[in-house]
Every structure is written in structure tokens, then in C-alpha cells.
Amino acid sequence: MRDVAKAAGVSVATVSYVINNNEKESIPEDTRIKVINAIEHLGYVPNLTARALTRKKSGLIGVFIMSSDLEHAPWRLQNYSQFISELVKMLYDHSYHVIIEYLGDSKKDLNIIRERALDAVFLVDINAEEVYDTASMFKVPIIIVDNFIEDTIFHKVLIDYKSAIDEGIKILQCHNPYIIVDSENSKSIIERLYDENNCFKDNIYVVRHLDSFYKFLKDKKQSKFIIFNEFLAVLAKEHIDTENAVAICISGNDYLLEAYKNKIYFNNKRKAKVSVDIILDYINKRYHENKFTFIEPGKR
Template identity: 30%
Template sequence: MKKTTMKDIAQKANVSIATVSYVLNDVNNQTIPEATRKHILQIAKELHYIPNLTARSLAKKKTGLVGILLNKSSHTPYWKRQGYLAVVESLEKLLTAAGYHTLLLSLNAEKPSLDIIVERRLDAAFLIDVRDETFYSISVNFTIGVPLILIDSKIKDKIFKQIFYNYQEAVQVALTKADDTNNDALKTSSEEVCFIMENFNNQSLVAHILQGIHDLGYSRDHIFIIDDLHQLDSISQSGSYKKAIVINEFLGNHIEKMNMFDKLTVICTCNCPEILVNKNTQVITFKEDKSTSAFSIMENLINHIDFFKQSNNIYSIGVKR
């Protein structure tokens, strides 16, 4: 008789393998509804699942090693590389100060190789800007009690902590700042406003940002997602827009030099507002950087068993006022 696997249980329960693993290994640092937990246990019983006691025993031992998993492609533009660097550098400093060793892994965004993850036992891992379609092939390698914290990634499976900026709030503040004038003649109509943003491997996060802008009354025609600087030429040549709101300060710095718009507001996502040199550029920053939030969540997951009871696993960092 074929031995029942977690994959078999996941398919029958219509949940992810990671969710099944957390339930069967009695992991207390992930948020799983009680009904889902009972359903998985019932299916495991019906299928006569036999747990891997060796793996469960190993999972309880700490190594002091934390992984940072970075999804990169061969054509990652420089403004994205700067954003990744900012998160990784800040995380590494926080981890070192807390006594952890850091394992940095650059994964191929299209086809991540996970051999080294399997070989190393990690106390926790941070996954940055993961592609929607490769997330589960990565997360399945952290199935026994290892907190996996997502940065700049939005997924449907709510058992994982997910951290990103509150882009809709940032855009709303940017729109208010840019038209902060008592002279109606100087105010910009909505038709003259465009949004220029960095792209993400995680397309669910992109869709989330686009929806936030749409909810503020702007159509998709006003939004430009930039993967290559040549894409800015068509915006410049059209001459249709007087005001731009840019997401990513390194991209904003390049646009400053092009002198394309009468008004420019930049939402800083790399924690480097000093790169913006034009005194007329409006700057939006956030209350704290993503790495600080992610590190705090990691410590809570590792040290406080009751932290898993929190029902909200999406952490949207607000704008600094």
C-alpha cells in the first residue's frame, strides 16, 4: 500500500502542503483556523497518515541561522537592485545584533534552486519579492516549524506573515501634497497626473497597488510600470502629463534629471530619500522600513507561542506624517 504523504492530504483538503505540515507537526507559530485544522487532522486519520518523528524532533533544535531568500532575474534593473540591497543590509544588521548568523540566498526568480535550503536547518527565513507561481515550491521546504516571513509579496494563503508598504495611503498623501496650494490656477487636474512605478516579481502585489490607485479614481491608462528606462521616453514625448507620482526613489532620481514634469512627488521604497536632489521634489516616506517590521515579526514568532493567534497576517506599513 502506498504511504500517504502530506501532498495527498493537501490535495484532498484543498489547502497548501505548508498548511498541512504546520497542522500535523503541531506548529504553534502560524495562524490556521480551527475548522481547517480539524479538517486536516480528520483527513490524515482517514488516509492513515504516519508522521515523520525524526523530522519533528530535528525541528525543535535551534541553529541560530536565519535565511534571507532574494528572488532575482538576469534583467533586474538598478532601482530594484538598490531596493533589495536596502532590505538585505538592514535585515543583516538586525540579525547580527541579535546574535543570529545570516544565510543570504539569491534565487533565480523564474526557476529557483532550493538544494541549499534543504541542506541547512534554519530558525527562520525571509522571502523577498517572490513570484506567485513559484511560492509554494519554495515554502514547502519550510514545513516544520520554521517561520517564513514574506516581504514585498502578497499571497492568498493567509497563514504566512506578509509585509509591504501601504501604497494606497502613500499615493493619497502624494496627491494631497502635490496640490497643496491656494491658487486654483496652479492645481493639476486628474487627467494631467500619471503614476510611474517599479515592477515586482510578485504580480499579486502589483495588482494590489494598481487597485489602490484605481480606487482613488485613476484608470490604468495613467499608470506606467517601468522595467527599462527606455519606457520613460514615450511618457516624456507624449507631453500629456504635468504631474507625476513615482514609486521608488532611484527611479525618481532618474526622472528628476529628465525634467519631464512640472510637479514631481516620489514615494520612497528603498529607505534612501537622500538620493532625491531637486528641492522642488515632494518626498513621501514610511513610518519604518520593511526589514524592521519583518525582524520584529520573526522574533515574536520564535519567542512567543501565542503570537500565532493573531488573525491578521498582512502588515501594511503606513506613511510617515
């Protein structure tokens, strides 16, 4: 750190403030840039162990994603790739490193991760039972992404399914379109949001196997559809009239939706930013009274 301070022409304390993003100290922007340039020039890497000792934090955040059904729905691996990429970049900007773990049927890897003393955890697209099993292993702030659990212990960040569906209904001018999703979590969220409207429960189709999905589309070919997930929309386009469908872009791969005139978008960068802001609040003991944060859709 002394070498960085000498190269930047500043004090060691100033280098420390910049590295640790100390908000209590007002560092001029040109000074901060000098320090960053010196760090890059010298190839300086702050010692995470030393930083953890001074902060009483590890500087590590876990991101756990459900993976047990990827064999039957391989496209789901791509669902969160953009969101997690943005999450990692934003957390790194706040001097956090990320451990990503795909959860299957075994929890043995989590026992190893637990020894790393994480500062916080994201649980992404994990069903309720797994949420409680996993959460019981970590006594740190936990943010649940894309699951509707009515438990005030956890803060939830979800895409606003209801706004997207309501907008899709307006576009299609149809009150009971079929809603196609790729997970039981998504189905459960929609059912809870439309708790008093039983027709939605009957019209939600979860894609579990491609053969049955194609048969469903063939049988309902004259119907109207709201399709969550670009990959499912691509699979469906040869089997339906895309004029009678709305494709919901949730994974950031909107270039796949050229066949669809009707599209609704969710911004993964905004979703990541909101998620990071919330988890940093909880790490710093700034707790939220409202435990649900919905990411609204947009248009292009």
C-alpha cells in the first residue's frame, strides 16, 4: 500500500480510504483516479484476509441457484446468466467477491462454503423448502430472488409478473390467455398474485418436457399466449401464430425474439442494482420494513 501511496503522491490513509470505499471520507475525484491508476499500474491486490480483520467482514457474498431440474430444462441455466453477471460486477465495485454455487440434491458443498464466513447470501429461483434448508445454514442477511415466500425474515426481489401479465392481456385483448412458464416457482408466484382469480390457475402451463410442451401448443394452437422466457418463446414460435402471443424477455436475450411483434422486457441490470442496494443495506444493518421489491417491466 505504501508503494501505491508513493506512486499516486498521496498518503497511505488516502489509499486505504479509496480501496475500502470509505463513505465517511470525502476524497476528490481526481485523487481517487490517481490512486486507482497507481493500483492498476503496480498490480496491487488488497489482501482479503487483512481487510476482513479490519472490517470484521469476509468480503464474500454467496449466490446460490437451483440446478436440480436442469437436465429436463437446460435453457434455465441461461435464465440468470446476465443477472448474475451484473450482480458480480456491481458487488465487485463495492469490494465484495462472489461465490456462486448451483444447488442440487446434495448440501455437502454448502458445508464447505459455510466455513468461508459469508457476509450475505442471495438465493436465486429456489423453492420454499430449499430456501429454509439452505437459510438454516447461514446466520447472515439473505435475499431471495424470484420466489414468493410470505416470511418477514427474508427480503424478496421479484420480477413483477402481475404487471407483465396485465400488460400482455391488454395487448392481446384477451382476458384468459395461456401463461407459459418454465418453473413451479413462477407458477406459484402467479397463483399468489392472482389469488382471487381462479381462471389463472387453470391457464398456467409449466414446461417440464419438450414433447409434452409441443403437444400442448398443437392442441391450443388457436389460443393466445403470454410466454415468460425468451428460450421458451423460441421453442414455441414454430407451433403457434406469434401474432397471438406476447413474449416476456426475462433473461436479457431479446435478440431471440425477432419473430414476435408483441414483447415485454425486464431489465436485468436494474434488477441487479436493486438487489445489490438491498443486500448492502442489510449488511450495514439498514433494515427494510417492506420485505417485497418488485421489478417492473418496460417496453422497447
